[in-house]
Amino acid sequence: MPELPEVETVRRGLQPFMEGARFLAVDVRRPDLRFPFPPDFARRLTGFTVERLLRRAKYLVADLSSGESLIMHLGMSGSFRVLAAEAEPVPGRYHHPRSEARTHDHVVFAMSSGASIVFNDPRRFGFMQLGPTAALPDHSCMRNLGPEPLDPAFDAAMLAALCRRRKTSLKAALSDQRVVAGLGNIYVCEALNRARLSPRRKASTLATRAGAPTDHAQALVRAIRTVLADAVRAGGSSLRDHRRIDGALGDFQHSFRVYDRTGEPCPTPRCPGVIRRIVQGGRSTYYCPVCQR
DNA sequence: CCGCGGGCCTGAGAGC
DNA sequence: TGCTCTCAGGCCCGCG
Numbered sequence: 001m002p003e004l005p006e007v008e009t010v011r012r013g014l015q016p017f018m019e020g021a022r023f024l025a026v027d028v029r030r031p032d033l034r035f036p037f038p039p040d041f042a043r044r045l046t047g048f049t050v051e052r053l054l055r056r057a058k059y060l061v062a063d064l065s066s067g068e069s070l071i072m073h074l075g076m077s078g079s080f081r082v083l084a085a086e087a088e089p090v091p092g093r094y095h096h097p098r099s100e101a102r103t104h105d106h107v108v109f110a111m112s113s114g115a116s117i118v119f120n121d122p123r124r125f126g127f128m129q130l131g132p133t134a135a136l137p138d139h140s141c142m143r144n145l146g147p148e149p150l151d152p153a154f155d156a157a158m159l160a161a162l163c164r165r166r167k168t169s170l171k172a173a174l175s176d177q178r179v180v181a182g183l184g185n186i187y188v189c190e191a192l193n194r195a196r197l198s199p200r201r202k203a204s205t206l207a208t209r210a211g212a213p214t215d216h217a218q219a220l221v222r223a224i225r226t227v228l229a230d231a232v233r234a235g236g237s238s239l240r241d242h243r244r245i246d247g248a249l250g251d252f253q254h255s256f257r258v259y260d261r262t263g264e265p266c267p268t269p270r271c272p273g274v275i276r277r278i279v280q281g282g283r284s285t286y287y288c289p290v291c292q293r
Numbered sequence: 294c295c296g297c298g299g300g301c302c303t304g305a306g307a308g309c
Numbered sequence: 310t311g312c313t314c315t316c317a318g319g320c321c322c323g324c325g
Contacts, residue, residue, distance in 0.1 A: 003319090034301080034321095058320095073320090075302090075318095075320085076317075076319060076320095077303075077317095121302095122302080122303050122304070123303050123304080124301085124303080125303095125318085125320080166295085167296075168297095175319095177319090184318075184319070185317090185318060185319090186318095240304080240305080281296090281297070281298075282297085282298060282299085282318095283318065284317085
């Protein structure tokens with residue numbers, strides 16, 4: 001659901017309505033999301049400008065003119081939509097018109113850009129936090145995150161070093177945000193298929209005894225990069241909840257090679273395999289037992 | 294320190 | 310048709 005490509009799609013959608021705009025009003029309609037809202041949440045946003053809207057892992061981060069940053073997480077089912085963008089914003093006019101309210105609309109930002117930005121989250125696994133921008137890397141949300149997979153610094157040597165001493169499977173290692181930031185169940189399965197590596201393979205086999213990256217690490221880095229970049233280009237994957245800001249669906253679900261394709265032929269050229277589903281760490285894993293080794 | 298599994302939460306879909 | 314059950318998965322936490 002919202003993994004790196006979906007969050008990046010949301011970021012790009014929100015950016016024109018948030019960057020350079022001030023919070024005119026903040027309405028928390030339901031404060032009991034995954035974590036309680038910070039004290040004085042609305043007061044600490046209202047009147048301040050969003051200087052930049054960034055993404056780190058699966059988090060959206062809005063750097064504010066107050067010196068604080070707003071950290072937003074979509075959880076499993078969170079989405080944003082923009083209402084009533086008008087050329088000439090009038091303070092106080094953007095409070096989430098009743099006629100447009102939907103179930104599970106939990107937070108509304110009225111921005112000076114004229115946009116009302118609505119956060120909707122049926123399952124309430126999402127959350128919002130505030131913290132000093134300067135101390136963001138030390139924030140509990142950010143502290144333990146591994147490298148950004150689309151950052152050029154993320155390479156085979158780095159991945160091998162992070163996996164070297166892990167006794168767990170590749171599936172579990174790649175799902176761990178301390179190893180790579182932003183992958184979830186879908187893109188882990190997809191990257192492993194593209195790299196032709198079994199999800200059950202030991203993560204430590206990405207490094208030699210001495211710690212150097214193996215060819216498998218190289219293949220996996222390439223596969224992760226490719227699948228994420230392709231998915232961002234497609235506007236993410238829409239299974240159930242993910243939507244672009246304008247409500248349009250993402251397209252990448254049509255490019256899944258293994259995810260939720262149990263029993264279908266493996267799409268790898270000339271591979272006679274059939275996609276199989278197994279459970280690892282209580283989660284479904286989809287892979288081809290023939291070409292993924 | 295590490296890995297595993299349970300819990301949080303709601304809606305969709307299956308099966309009776 | 311309507312009920313109940315299972316499953317979906319990001320992330321935290323407690324246990325061994």
